Amino acid sequence: MMQAEEAYINLYKQHAKSVSKSCSDLLNSKRQAAFEKFQTLGFPKNTHEEYRHCDLRKVLSIDYGLNINRVRIPINPHDVFSCDVPNLSTKLFFVVNDQFYKNDKPIGLPEGVLCGSLNDLTETHVRLLEQYYNKLSEKSPDGMVSFNTTFAQDGFVLYVPAGVVLEKPIQLIQVLHGTVDMMANRRLLIIVEEGAKAQFLVCDHTLSSKHFFSNQVTEIFVGKNASLEYYDLEMDQPNITRVSNTLVSQAASSHLLINGVTLQNGLSRNNINLCFEGEGASANLSGIALGNGNQLIDNHIFVDHAVPGCTSQELYKYVLDDSAKGVFGGRILVQKGAQKTSAYQSNKNLCFTKDAKMFAKPQLEIYADDVKCSHGSATGQIDEKALFYMRSRGISESEARLLLKFAFTADVLDNIRLEPLKDRMRMLVEKRFRGELAKCAGCSAANCK
Amino acid sequence: MLLEIKNLHASIEGKEILRGINLSINEGEIHAIMGPNGSGKSTLSAVLTGNPAYEVTDGEVWFRGKNLLSMSPEERSREGLFLSFQYPVEIPGVSMVNFMRSAVNEHRKYRQESALSASDFLKLMREKRSIVELDSKLANRSVNEGFSGGEKKKNEIFQMAMLDPKLSILDETDSGLDIDALRIVAQGVNKLRTPQNSTIVITHYQRLLDYIVPDQVHILYKGRIVKTAGRELAINLEERGYDWIKQEVEE
Ligand SMILES: Nc1ncnc2c1ncn2[C@@H]1O[C@H](COP(=O)(O)OP(=O)(O)OP(=O)(O)O)[C@@H](O)[C@H]1O
Numbered sequence A: 001m002m003q004a005e006e007a008y009i010n011l012y013k014q015h016a017k018s019v020s021k022s023c024s025d026l027l028n029s030k031r032q033a034a035f036e037k038f039q040t041l042g043f044p045k046n047t048h049e050e051y052r053h054c055d056l057r058k059v060l061s062i063d064y065g066l067n068i069n070r071v072r073i074p075i076n077p078h079d080v081f082s083c084d085v086p087n088l089s090t091k092l093f094f095v096v097n098d099q100f101y102k103n104d105k106p107i108g109l110p111e112g113v114l115c116g117s118l119n120d121l122t123e124t125h126v127r128l129l130e131q132y133y134n135k136l137s138e139k140s141p142d143g144m145v146s147f148n149t150t151f152a153q154d155g156f157v158l159y160v161p162a163g164v165v166l167e168k169p170i171q172l173i174q175v176l177h178g179t180v181d182m183m184a185n186r187r188l189l190i191i192v193e194e195g196a197k198a199q200f201l202v203c204d205h206t207l208s209s210k211h212f213f214s215n216q217v218t219e220i221f222v223g224k225n226a227s228l229e230y231y232d233l234e235m236d237q238p239n240i241t242r243v244s245n246t247l248v249s250q251a252a253s254s255h256l257l258i259n260g261v262t263l264q265n266g267l268s269r270n271n272i273n274l275c276f277e278g279e280g281a282s283a284n285l286s287g288i289a290l291g292n293g294n295q296l297i298d299n300h301i302f303v304d305h306a307v308p309g310c311t312s313q314e315l316y317k318y319v320l321d322d323s324a325k326g327v328f329g330g331r332i333l334v335q336k337g338a339q340k341t342s343a344y345q346s347n348k349n350l351c352f353t354k355d356a357k358m359f360a361k362p363q364l365e366i367y368a369d370d371v372k373c374s375h376g377s378a379t380g381q382i383d384e385k386a387l388f389y390m391r392s393r394g395i396s397e398s399e400a401r402l403l404l405k406f407a408f409t410a411d412v413l414d415n416i417r418l419e420p421l422k423d424r425m426r427m428l429v430e431k432r433f434r435g436e437l438a439k440c441a442g443c444s445a446a447n448c449k
Numbered sequence B: 001m002l003l004e005i006k007n008l009h010a011s012i013e014g015k016e017i018l019r020g021i022n023l024s025i026n027e028g029e030i031h032a033i034m035g036p037n038g039s040g041k042s043t044l045s046a047v048l049t050g051n052p053a054y055e056v057t058d059g060e061v062w063f064r065g066k067n068l069l070s071m072s073p074e075e076r077s078r079e080g081l082f083l084s085f086q087y088p089v090e091i092p093g094v095s096m097v098n099f100m101r102s103a104v105n106e107h108r109k110y111r112q113e114s115a116l117s118a119s120d121f122l123k124l125m126r127e128k129r130s131i132v133e134l135d136s137k138l139a140n141r142s143v144n145e146g147f148s149g150g151e152k153k154k155n156e157i158f159q160m161a162m163l164d165p166k167l168s169i170l171d172e173t174d175s176g177l178d179i180d181a182l183r184i185v186a187q188g189v190n191k192l193r194t195p196q197n198s199t200i201v202i203t204h205y206q207r208l209l210d211y212i213v214p215d216q217v218h219i220l221y222k223g224r225i226v227k228t229a230g231r232e233l234a235i236n237l238e239e240r241g242y243d244w245i246k247q248e249v250e251e
């Protein structure tokens, strides 16, 4: 076993009591099995095909602190993130590192909706949440997931009961903050029951120049005929590692939209594992990855068509500058008997320099005969003809490049169904391309004017 | 003098296409350039506008007293050079409005004028669009994306109207236009004429020259201007083709 694992294994052995001390029984009840599994799996290694281009050794060699004793991070995120996406009135929540930031204000959500601290809600609503918590994670073959279950002490829950439609999007802002190098084990649980509807936006930010390792597990359950829009924006710093495992179960005739944007990051590995468990469901998965410097952005999407009649659509685009590295792994499995499946996957990438590298691996595994599937991946340079055409009209080369980069990402942003968020994202992407994003470091997608 | 080309040689991928072009254009003049396919007409427009795919191997070009060949494509445009492309380029995802706004404002900045307000800009768009009767829907689409051949050509002249150039090169703007569109586009070009600005019309057909009447007609053949005369040369060519010119050259 590598040293990195050993240190954490010893840490857990010594401090298992402290980890459990302030936590709900439900969270604690899952630790031991997960810990054993982690000891077998270890951290993902680049000798695993799935992590071939994502070497975590270096970032895992950093000596991160874990906030096992739940010391409160002295920051009031409301002071930092004071306003909202214009015209997008949201319910706003915060997670600081891996602690839910308690909000005293009345939340004003429809009857039965739960929204708040994972630790608190698994205490007060154990009957309900034990049906969901860890149900997808315990099947995951990724060591980061069992690691997370071992150490998870808090996080965020959104539960929308059957038939309830949330009029306003829920926004969760996750902040990394601290004066030493830290690891955060973030845990999100999102449940949208039969016929319910919700829109959820989660934004990751960093308010520190220290090294952070954010290990996030998000379990998503979309019930029968339910609908969920899940928007995930990463706006971190180069010193941040983010490993995010999003595990999804979709019931019959449910609809899910996931749109992920990596605007600014360090090393990001995003796994989405989606399984259709009921017929007639659809999933629309899309993302933009904007890399520069030495960043790595690795998105691995696995869609499991386990039942007939479901539709999945994927569109992932990367724009890579400097010596940034992009990885896209898209696996679609159409299981035996999953007839009338439609699965489409598209991955398009722009590399602006010789040092920028893109690795794409689409995988289609089809064990049914009556299906419509397609996949395509293309990596190219900027269209020189278009560039010259624009310059011949007086547009400077840098501006022309910018317009072309921006144009390249346009169709992914068009997937965003919340209009004000779409406008916001367009603006942020443009700012990012203009190199103006750094100027508003420390403020959020939601409030930088 | 507005434009002076002296002994211009240019090549692409090591192949010499322009082999000593000499041409002078005064303010207010219209010059037609004709010549068989592949003779180098589009190459000349590309070299004048600074297309980086071409390499200038010899000669000089002066535009409004400045060394044109030392300028970037965007500077040439801001100095007042415009090319209506033989094959306009589609740019998916970039809207006509944003494209034109960037172009117009960069021109204004170059002249040390402030950027146009949104409403003034839209007013300008509307006004210029009417010159070539360009469908307002096209202005809301991505640049040239899905435009018909004729719409693309109209769109070129619309852009010309927006940028108000000193020297316009129209590279086969007439090809692909129906009879009515040809008249509209030609009338548009004429509306934009002033005693100061000049036009180079590259065409294969006399028809366009009935509308846009040239002061001089040049024949480009194998990378050289082999004959220059008045507009009667175009009429002559329409009747006799290029064979007699080729013979004259070979002699
Ligand atoms: N990228 C290239 N590589 C090699 N040869 C090229 C390239 N582009 C143009 N040429 C050649 O240069 C020559 C001149 O082409 P050009 O397009 O300038 O001709 P033209 O006079 O405009 O013809 P047309 O009337 O058909 O438009 C042609 O022989 C063409 O094949």
Ligand SMILES: [Mg+2]
Pocket: B041, B042, B043, B086, B171
């Ligand atoms: Mg040509």
